[in-house]
Amino acid sequence: MSDPVPTTGPRVVTVPPGEDRERLVCPDCGYIAYDNPKIVVGSIALSGDRILLCRRAIPPRIGYWTLPAGFMELGETSQDGAAREAWEEAGARLAIGPLLAVYNIPRISQVQLIYLAHLTSPEIAPGPESQEVALFAWDDIPWTDLAFPSVDWALREYETRRELIQAGRPFAPATNPVDGL
């Protein structure tokens, strides 16, 4: 499960002068990598009642279904990032709505911001990271072929809040289920 030790770049764990915690430092050029948690942005994207899912064409979990989501990039907002990912992975144009969930995966130092969204056009097409993309009715969701636990969590949180959402009422975003941390 652990990556091999790199042979170039920051690879020595040490506490830099004047700091209070260990960082990865490059012994060749002295560069200090201020590694920090990464933000994943994604969406439950609806077309009518149906939900957009993407079958992964890249590791990890090739062939399994996931929400359109990926790492937030520099210079964009979290909402713009969620829309960009749906475009890149599924050729889908989204209107981003309220925040549905904030998941913490501290084991891999990841924070996931999952928005509720609507497709502004029914057209979808797989991008290079997807084998296939499809709009699923709730009863057709491939529960046993989902790529990650947080996909399952987000889908169920959406279902739990569906009446509030349809009534346009405010709701607090979900956090990790107790057994998910």
Added chain:
Amino acid sequence: MSDPVPTTGPRVVTVPPGEDRERLVCPDCGYIAYDNPKIVVGSIALSGDRILLCRRAIPPRIGYWTLPAGFMELGETSQDGAAREAWEEAGARLAIGPLLAVYNIPRISQVQLIYLAHLTSPEIAPGPESQEVALFAWDDIPWTDLAFPSVDWALREYETRRELIQAGRPFAPATNPVDGL
């Protein structure tokens, strides 16, 4: 406002082989810095009706008042990070509650997660990054001496939601005010 060009470490902007966007690469050792947006975690921390603020002892904005907040670290959750920052900056022990705001500052690639929190003990004491810490009644908040626009935003969002919060009712976290992006 811009930093000087570094003379070691990743400092050449180029598109690495097989990628679709520019990254910072070190010309000495080939290390690619996958720089990504940073997460700031903080809180509106209440003791009764009063709100914890910290007078900054470090740049930027030395001497101005801010919420207890800082960069999320590896291996922690966003809630743990918000509690850690209040402990480090104000010697305050917090119980973290619902998410009050998610602010995007794309100009500096920052996402701020601001929680509502309660002090579990009234004791506070300035940490190394604070000149002074204090609990302010709403009418005593030093509005003209706040360090950052998002401190002002978060305080006003709290005030807007105070009745919902006191009634224990769910609310959607705030996003940037329209004129704040």
